Amino acid sequence: MSDHAHEHHTGPIKTPAQLLWTSFFAFVAPVFIIIGLVYYVTSGDKPAAGAVDQELATAQRIQRVGTVELRDANRPLQSGEAVYAAQCVACHGAGLAGAPKFGDAGAWAARIATGYEALLNSALKGKGAMGAQAGGAFTDIEIGRAVVHLANAAGGKFEVPQAPAAAAPVAEAAPAAAAAPAPAPAVVAAAAPAAPAAAASATVAAGTGEALYKQSCTVCHAAGVAGAPKSGDKAAWAPRIAQGIDALTASAIKGKGAMPPKGGSAASDADIRAAVQFMVDAAK
Structure with missing residues (x-):
């Protein structure tokens, strides 16, 4: 009877080994857990705050650092x-x-x-x-x-930036031209760049779909933002491609889901169709 009462009043730690493990888990383990948490918080191998979309974060890390674009320097500045x-x-x-x-x-x-x-x-x-x-x-x-x-x-009071003033030396060039009339070969030399310019124009026209995609569509479709089917994702595009290019073009022109009409661009219907075709081809 007395032995049973004594056993009833003793604690769960009955051996030195149990005491050692209890001390370890009670004092040593929490220290290592805290050190691990501190290391995780201060390390760089984790998503940035707010980066809940891992695909988008990855796309941002591997995006191109430079591009080559052809622009018409003589076109009027857009508002x-x-x-x-x-x-x-x-x-x-x-x-x-x-x-x-x-x-x-x-x-x-x-x-x-x-x-x-x-x-x-x-x-x-x-x-x-x-x-x-x-x-x-x-x-x-x-x-x-x-x-x-x-x-x-949204309440700002900023001034609209204006185009830089035209170069002044044009007026000074007139007397020089009068003093030394340009020979005929100079006209030929001035006309020479016209051919490359025409070729560049043709290149831009031929890649209208890709150019419009890069300008207006890549923001959402490159990483699949806001439900947009990711560019090149065959599984996401398969049911859409099955609808046909006409139906896809109509959706792009009218807007669908979070995408505004024409993706927020001012492109023509033909250009929108070209951009849709470019994305369809990338997902085949």
Whole structure:
């Protein structure tokens, strides 16, 4: 009876080995767990804060660091509203992929406070899910105008950037021309670059679908943002391809889901069809 009562009042630790393991799990193990947590928090081998879309994060890490583009230097500069409609509305119109929504004063207040130069720098170099120049083919001034359009719509007071003044030496060139009339061969030399320019134009026209994709579609389709079928993903595109190119083009023109009409671009229906065909071909 007394032995049973004594056993009943003793604790679960009955041997030195049990005492050792109990001490280990009670004191030593928590120390190592805390060290492991600290190492994880301070290490760089983890997703950045807010990067819940691993495919998007990967796409951002491996995106190209440079491109070669052909642009018409003589075309009129686009207004900020036009650049926004062609390039920015796809994300900023609905606030997709972390983009501050157009006209949302609360979302833009902190950004406006950083100043025009900071906003322009972010737009030119890219930030978050937005690629450099949002993946478009506009000049820095045109991007600046789009930045002003977005910021001012949310309460900013930035001035619209203007084109630089035309070069002045044109007036001084007239007397020189009068003093030494240009010989006939000079005319031939001046006309020579016309052929490469025409060839460049033909190249751009031939790649309209790819060019429009890079300008307006890649923001969402490159990483499958907001439900957009990822470019080159055969499984995601298979049921869509089965609908036929006409049905896909109609959806792109009218808009579907989070995608605005024509992907937020001002492209013609024929160009939209070319871009759709480019994405279909990439998924076959």
